[in-house]
Amino acid sequence: MSGMIREAAKQLVRSLEKLPEERVKHIVSLKGSQLERYKYIAGLETGSQGSKQKPSLQDIKDIINRTSGPLGLQKDTLKKAQDVIPEEQFTAETIQEQAQSLNTILSNKYRDYYSVGDKLLKPQGNPVYYQRLMDEIEGKKKETFWTAMRTVVLGK
């Protein structure tokens, strides 16, 4: 029985590894936290990858500048919540369910099925909105002072 669970968890870990890396670093990442959670069940070595890598000084500065602690939570409470390993009862079936859902997400089924077309992706009021956003995130084209001022004045 436990062998089956482990096998299912290994499958799930394989899917989890397909999740894209975050373009912008955050305090926690879906991929990292879930890999940690399921690698433990799959009996794989945890911590060798991504999630346990020490953040660089730049990352920490970046995160501190962007966020204060989430609302109403003391910093140490937050840390406690992050450190707790929840006790969970898995069966092979539940893990397969998780993997199935994850694969649906990975296959972009809903983006393609509910495709919104250029009407929303290149919005009439501000056609380059998403393009600029992605360029900035991916570092392709940085905003300069003047383009930023233009946005402040014109709103787009």
Added chain:
Amino acid sequence: MLNYTLATGSRSTLRALRNPKNGLLLKNASFSTKSVKSNEPDKFESPEELASKSHLKTQPIDFPNKAPVNPKKKRPLLSDSKYESKLYQLPKWKEALGEIVIRSFNLDMDKVRSGPVAGSYYYALCKEQGLQFENEPLSTTAKFFYHDLKLPRTFSQWFQITILHEWILFVRMRAMPFKYGKNYQQKLVDRTFTDIELRLFDEMNVNSSRIADQYLKDFNSQLRGAVFAYDEGFVTDDSTLAAAIWRNLFGGRKNVDMVHLEAMVRYVRSQLYVLSKMSDREFAMGGFKFVSPDETVYRLSSQQESDMKKAVIEKYEAMDNNPDLLPSDRSKLSYEN
């Protein structure tokens, strides 16, 4: 006048949309499966059914954080103003005076309408989705969020649910002509923060304005972060959107249920799909309503889509050509896109 446009305008557009003949929102009840089966071989369950299908019974760590809102004094849904009460009827002479003012100053009604539609009607929609009070039954959508997805019943969770829905509306507002879309967004955000401030004082029993300010600043940065993350997920792929939902709506919980995430991705994408099929005019008149999580949205066939468009165009053409149309009902927004 204004409330008149809102009430009847929105109801009739909704009827046009929910009409099975034009069928944009097809309930998963009997008729939808009948009419849709032919062009949609794969049958979907609704987000709610999907979420409750999961067999993972573990309790999220934050789930027992129960602090349902227990107000000493309950605020009305929108405001204390009599003009926003459903029962209030504007006296005829005031209505007439308003029409005269609009006509003589040639006011831009599309701009004026952003207040009652985005600031009032759409904000109420977003607010209602996750609204919860102690000892009060939850709405269907709230049940989906608090029971099926096992989110904690707290004030900040309500805020997260609200801004998710606001973001969905923002996406559509961006596609309106810039001047109007921006105005609609501004009105929605303004209203959100005025309302939260009042709720903090009246319902959450915050007595110090310094603490309330701190909360508001925090909420503001949460809103900006969430809009950014959802935007990124919206243009890229489902996994980025799922990660954004996980970080914001699910508070980055460690033992998240992937089935719940999938249900949320479907929920968000289906709402956006419905919005993408709506013309500027209908949306600006307050013709949108969120699809309840226990309903399934199926894609329209091209036949259904053109039928729906035709019905909408006919309706607004008749309205625009009507010489007796009240000045307050006028609009220059397109009904063809």
